[in-house]
Amino acid sequence: MTTTVQTKSMTMIQGINDALRIMLEEDENVLVLGQDVGVNGGVFRATEGLYNQFGSERVIDTPLAESGIIGTSIGMAANGFRPIAEMQFLGFIYPAFNQIMTHATRIRQRSMGRYTAPMVIRAPFGAGVRAPEIHSDSVEALFTHMPGLKVVVPANAYDAKGLLIASIEDPDPVLFLEPMRCYRSSRTDVPEEKYTIKLGKAAVRKEGEDISVFTWGAMTIETMKAVEEIEKEENASCEVIDLRTLYPMDKEAIAASVQKTGRALIIHEAPASGGVSSEVMAVINDTSFLYLRSPVERVCGFDTPVPVYSLENEYIPSPEKIKHAIRRCINF
Amino acid sequence: MTTTVQTKSMTMIQGINDALRIMLEEDENVLVLGQDVGVNGGVFRATEGLYNQFGSERVIDTPLAESGIIGTSIGMAANGFRPIAEMQFLGFIYPAFNQIMTHATRIRQRSMGRYTAPMVIRAPFGAGVRAPEIHSDSVEALFTHMPGLKVVVPANAYDAKGLLIASIEDPDPVLFLEPMRCYRSSRTDVPEEKYTIKLGKAAVRKEGEDISVFTWGAMTIETMKAVEEIEKEENASCEVIDLRTLYPMDKEAIAASVQKTGRALIIHEAPASGGVSSEVMAVINDTSFLYLRSPVERVCGFDTPVPVYSLENEYIPSPEKIKHAIRRCINF
Amino acid sequence: MLDQFPMQQIINEEGNVNPEVQTDLSIEQIKRFYYLMLRARMLDKKSVNLQRQGRIGTYVQYEGQEAAQVGSAAALEEGDWMFPTYRDHAATLTFGHSMRNLLLNWRGRLEGGLPPEGVNIFPPAIPIASQLPHAAGTAWAEKKRGTDRVSLVYFGDGATSEGDFHEGLNFASVFQVPAVFFNQNNGYAISVPMKKQMHAKTIAQKGLGYDMECARVDGNDVAAVYTAVKEAVQRARSGGGPTLLEAVTWRYGAHTTADDPTKYRDQSESDKRRETTDPLLRLERYLKLEEAWTDAWASSLEEEINDEIEKAIEEMENYPEADISQLFDHVYDVPTWTVQEQIEEHLAVKGRKA
Amino acid sequence: MLDQFPMQQIINEEGNVNPEVQTDLSIEQIKRFYYLMLRARMLDKKSVNLQRQGRIGTYVQYEGQEAAQVGSAAALEEGDWMFPTYRDHAATLTFGHSMRNLLLNWRGRLEGGLPPEGVNIFPPAIPIASQLPHAAGTAWAEKKRGTDRVSLVYFGDGATSEGDFHEGLNFASVFQVPAVFFNQNNGYAISVPMKKQMHAKTIAQKGLGYDMECARVDGNDVAAVYTAVKEAVQRARSGGGPTLLEAVTWRYGAHTTADDPTKYRDQSESDKRRETTDPLLRLERYLKLEEAWTDAWASSLEEEINDEIEKAIEEMENYPEADISQLFDHVYDVPTWTVQEQIEEHLAVKGRKA
């Protein structure tokens, strides 16, 4: 028996919109709320059309107050709803830090399971779209040190839709990070129907033998470019793994790949120190120490704020830098 | 020529109080502010006597609003003062996250050096004093991924005084974390006069040959205990390094020790994932890969919130667990 | 503003009923309030003793605030939501929390945050003012579902300084949710007196910025508190939106058993108030004036409550030790592999030792 | 509340002076305001064009809000502090910011946040409302030093929802610092209209919760804005504490050049307002009534301003490219080893490639 799945070529922003629509249709407890998500359809158009289809009781323009948005979402989640709260940019999540850190992530434990916070916090993030300062912050690492939360980062339309639906259905709070640079940079074939991608599972973007390259979000773009080039320039075969979920990380996938290749490189645009790369290194250390043929390398943002946009191209890890690191690893 | 330094046996809380008093005396631009720091002398008595000595214009009881405390401190710092702001517990710093992340740490760069924020944020932290939930959070890692900020953690009275004075004199914002459990747990001889300890420098608490154990704050207590015991139980010699500054980390000290011993263990009470231990591992990877004889080990808190106090002894890394990790490392 | 927000009172310090107020509170209801306040006070006093004896940990007393807490809690109905702070055990007890669990709270037990099934009480909020948006959220959810349930949230004078106070009130007013913001103005946030906390003379007036109903009541007059909260709750139930209430009260004791109030205030003020504004004494005076008081009745109550408390203490002390599974249970619905590995390691090391 | 906070006006839409108001504004001052507003408007229009031509990046327009910004900025004196948002370039320009640097801001240059030496303007705040506590802080510092300098902080209607709005006002009022909180209520926070932002009918009334002086002015009447701010500034200077002012205005255009306002409002409202409430047109009418207007004067101003703008654009376009050192300079006083290593590596890879 074969089933045919209707697919449609979508940008990531369409995949996200589609996931939201499907879940709003399916479950009357699903709500979308945030600044400009209603009438305006979101500053990136992620919620376009939803206000008209579902009305102001389900797709809600809120006051400009991140702590209020998350705080009231916690109350609604504890009382039966499934809020999907948008932070207009990840760099504006900081005022809600207390609500996320002390409540969204802890209410399940604090109430011994009586109250839970099944909610999704969506946030566009990352550099490369020439946005003003703060807008481009990549602070995913902060949220991987926050027990009770899951952190998800899709890199294409297919993953975005499947991971977002899985996040909405997840019984725990999920931070869903949307790399702005991927919103419209490419299209993928996406099933029109509902499907989910299990949280916590990485995706092998490209198989290879000589080095494992770990990345996520928009840095998959630079990474794939670098890998394509270097495979032509050198006699090297690279494995590229998109982690997709940053907490909990896919330990098996990391270990399996490093144990095969013996070398590892991690790419992210956030500052190196305290970045998620360190945790990937820790997982490699814990699982694959004896397999390593060279130190783990990382290519990351500088230990500086993401710069104003005139300098962001210097800031974002370039294919050149990635290639350099691959070479150093392979020739160690 | 010899100079005699007058010393006094002090607890850490006395060392802190002494540092504050000396700096308030020396520099009229130094201010102390926070909740209950004035008339009451601080909930841990860190500011005892200062209100009476310096008056309400220099030692200031503020409203109960962390963002307001840090935000106004930024304005005062940019306008010539050196505020020392107390967060009553580190777990209550979260409402000020935005002010720290987007302003205190960035105003120097955003204004190309015109405005700066030479301020210290003091915060008691850590488990083990049977405090209610949130009070015991150890979230130092979050602040090591925040370019523009320095993060300091003393473990005894001598370091507390010298590091706090250095922090107050530092031209950049410093987060000064005070392990509550160390406040009165021991005494050290502390010079009565003013002295500083350079930020960014670790301290070798005990030299050894077979393994490097890195830790900071209250975990120096468990670590020293474990090391003392294991050196009797096994034929092993352990080097213990108190990092003291978590950002920027003392790379030289870490590398020198690991290159000598070939083994490393990191202890902290914060959750393992995304903890500062991962960054120490990264530094070891980057500097000392070829010297490593076994995987780096870590003994940390669980990936859970710090529990309510009935379970905190299960949560805090025990000497037993530290010994176990040392054995595993040495017998690898 | 003091004129605009006079302190509403029904029973004054001498036990006389304000002749200008229409109240339909019966003697029976007043007696019930007296019982509830006595129960709360006796539990509080006992808890302070338990702390001194080392049988529970640091404790947060509420003596003096019984009228504010009992009067407000009594205005709720089953199914309503309550959001307490660490100091609001008189309120949660009144609303049906388990005395044993309240005591377990001070033993550092998660059970302390767990009310009986069907009683909607959030675990007490520790980060000041963070619970206000939650209350707006649960109320909003009820409004969306079309029920008539309301949310009642407690917070102190100090809490009004936090951003979450403002955001909670603003959301509640914008979405006109059925929430009652109940402030206990006990004059101090630990050592910080109200005049250092705000330039405003009342907390009630803070409702003006949200075009929200707001009022100020004598928080030591249980009848006034009950009446004001009842009115606010009714308004909320019937779609009239949120209310901000300020109940002016006083804590007799320290901020917590770890606090020394003599560092920042003259405790003789508390002694004076015990003789004057005390919420229980006031009802005693009232009931005596109404000739509804007998010493026998009062001591029978005391006996009954004493038994209840002793039983709860026994249950608390016999309660099984916290199991290590409580560390990681309920962090996620299903524990992540990180925690699983950590716990296995932990148990392995412990086992080795044992 | 609308009655309690009437919209203060000095020059009405037809250019007539409100006979009930005592004003000592001279014709010369009004002409100066006209010039400053024209300068701001011409720069704004030019900037929108530059953005369309790709010569600067996304731009935030303020057309329509010139009276609010110019009138308030003109009330400051040298040494005072200004805290703008991304939309307040008419204010910063008036207070002495460099036109070239303002343009560089839209090229993603740090210089955009840097005013000339001696001009105290903070870089424009991006996280909404975060600048209010800063303004309270600089004002507090001046008070401590005993100077008479004040802080003036700009923020929008949307900003009033953030916790920092509340905390900033509360600190300012508790410590009675010389700060003026100047709200530009342009009716929208991106797409969100005021009525979804707050239940209150005015922003001025939010001062009541802090016992703070507060008032509401016609933000398109530069004379009214100037007068109200001047009064608040004088009060602050002389120890009278902070003030909250609401200036009711309107942005004609989009939120930014990346925004499409037709998604959420009828732009014909802007067209209508250009003919009625416009701040420049109003002064033109006033000056004509006063027989102080000549077309020659107006076009000489235009010419002068045009030259200034063209010169600034040239400077902006000839400005040297951002050097990579700007990435790490000024992150710390002295760069940490981490950054140093990262930059060395970066330059090495670049060098290798070059």
Ligand SMILES: Cc1ncc(C[n+]2csc(CCOP(=O)(O)OP(=O)(O)O)c2C)c(N)n1
């Ligand atoms: C965000 C936050 N900051 C600081 C504290 C520490 N703290 C605990 S109680 C308290 C005072 C609270 O005063 P108030 O709101 O008046 O309530 P009360 O204790 O008087 O009932 C403070 C500062 C906290 N719990 N949370």
Ligand SMILES: Cc1ncc(C[n+]2csc(CCOP(=O)(O)OP(=O)(O)O)c2C)c(N)n1
């Ligand atoms: C903390 C924060 N949240 C969200 C944003 C995104 N944002 C930028 S401008 C804006 C609307 C601001 O409205 P208002 O305060 O009325 O000022 P206006 O833009 O109308 O001048 C929003 C939501 C931000 N910059 N900061």
Ligand SMILES: [Mg+2]
């Ligand atoms: Mg209080």
Ligand SMILES: [Mg+2]
């Ligand atoms: Mg606006």
